[in-house]
Amino acid sequence: MAALSPRHRPVQGENAAVEHSNPSSTPRALGLDAGGTQTRWAVAQADGQVLAEGHVAGFSALQLASGEGRAALHALLLGVAQAGGPVQRVAAGMTGFDAQQSGLVAELIADSLGVEASAVQTLTDIELAFHAAFQPGHGIVVYAGTGSIAAHVDALGAMHRAGGRGAVIDDAGGGHWIAREALRNVWRAEDERPGASQQLALGRALAAQVGGNDWAATRQWVYGATRGELGLLAQAVARAAHEGDADALHILRAAGAELARLALALLKRLGAQPVALAGRVFDLHPLIEDTLRAALPTPPARSTLPAHHAAARIAARGLCP
Numbered sequence: 001m002a003a004l005s006p007r008h009r010p011v012q013g014e015n016a017a018v019e020h021s022n023p024s025s026t027p028r029a030l031g032l033d034a035g036g037t038q039t040r041w042a043v044a045q046a047d048g049q050v051l052a053e054g055h056v057a058g059f060s061a062l063q064l065a066s067g068e069g070r071a072a073l074h075a076l077l078l079g080v081a082q083a084g085g086p087v088q089r090v091a092a093g094m095t096g097f098d099a100q101q102s103g104l105v106a107e108l109i110a111d112s113l114g115v116e117a118s119a120v121q122t123l124t125d126i127e128l129a130f131h132a133a134f135q136p137g138h139g140i141v142v143y144a145g146t147g148s149i150a151a152h153v154d155a156l157g158a159m160h161r162a163g164g165r166g167a168v169i170d171d172a173g174g175g176h177w178i179a180r181e182a183l184r185n186v187w188r189a190e191d192e193r194p195g196a197s198q199q200l201a202l203g204r205a206l207a208a209q210v211g212g213n214d215w216a217a218t219r220q221w222v223y224g225a226t227r228g229e230l231g232l233l234a235q236a237v238a239r240a241a242h243e244g245d246a247d248a249l250h251i252l253r254a255a256g257a258e259l260a261r262l263a264l265a266l267l268k269r270l271g272a273q274p275v276a277l278a279g280r281v282f283d284l285h286p287l288i289e290d291t292l293r294a295a296l297p298t299p300p301a302r303s304t305l306p307a308h309h310a311a312a313r314i315a316a317r318g319l320c321p
Helices: 061-065 067-084 099-113 125-133 175-192 201-210 215-224 227-231 234-242 246-270 286-295 307-316
Strands: 016-019 029-034 038-044 050-057 089-094 120-124 140-144 148-153 159-163 275-278
Touching: 029 067, 029 125, 029 307, 038 067, 038 307, 050 067, 050 307, 061 067, 061 099, 067 099, 089 099, 089 125, 089 307, 099 120, 120 125, 120 307, 125 140, 125 148, 125 159, 125 275, 125 307, 140 246, 148 246, 159 246, 175 201, 175 215, 175 227, 175 234, 175 246, 201 215, 201 234, 201 246, 234 246, 246 286
Parallel strands: 029 089, 089 120, 140 275
Antiparallel strands: 016 050, 029 038, 038 050, 140 148, 148 159
16 A cells, blocks of 8 residues: 555564553553454553554454454454553454454453453444544544445444445445455456456556466465455555556546445435545545545545554543543
8 A cells, every 4th residue: 555654564463563652650551453454553541642553463353253263363462462561451443343242352352461351342443433533423434444334423322334244245445345346357358368467557466466477376365365365455456556557547436436425325314424534445546535535525534543543542541540
């Protein structure tokens, strides 16, 4: 993705931390923003000031159905604990999370980090993104990362949503969808004109990222990848678009249109609301945001507070002053 700072570069399994200060004697709260591509974390003190932050491998609450997935979460949290130090409270937003999993997630986080389960607050990743942009009762967030969704949290705390129903039937405009559309486009062109894919910037960019230009290499990479890893192929689409590839530009324009549909669906239901954009897809290429903006009645703003900072602030509210 374009112009990412070093601590926000996607990594798989390697913890990357940035210490802002080292107040070892002050109570500390941990915020987690777990997405399919990476999990970002921040540690804050009681006034919400961020003391340290970093990122580890991606995680989805969908993985909790298996022992392997629960073990992956445990390993991820141990990495965060090693880099961020001891904490007293935690707020965690997760992609794929359902409220029915609250107890399980709280117990797993508590066991891994050495806190009480009652000190763990769980949210969906989109609820977290909303709280980073608006106060409840105001605004709509369009979030596009590996997946996509638009959401409004009302004054009573209930979430109203459009989209976000997973990669199999939805998530249009998100990184996974962009990657899937690009792969489908390239291999259909290859079906029709063998060799055509490598005459396209899009085909060459995808081949470089998966490690080969034949179907065997693509098949092995795609069907061995996680949802988040597949979403990273959206970076190849962006590179091709920056080279002027017509198919890549068409896909990114379509992504912007699909994300606009999510915002428009909630605007129709809720009436006029400010709209904020969040998620790393909007950093891929300006065409995505430009297309979305052109479709909305009023210009959206970028959400500026990182979601993992928002999570840390939520957790910090429960700290003793």
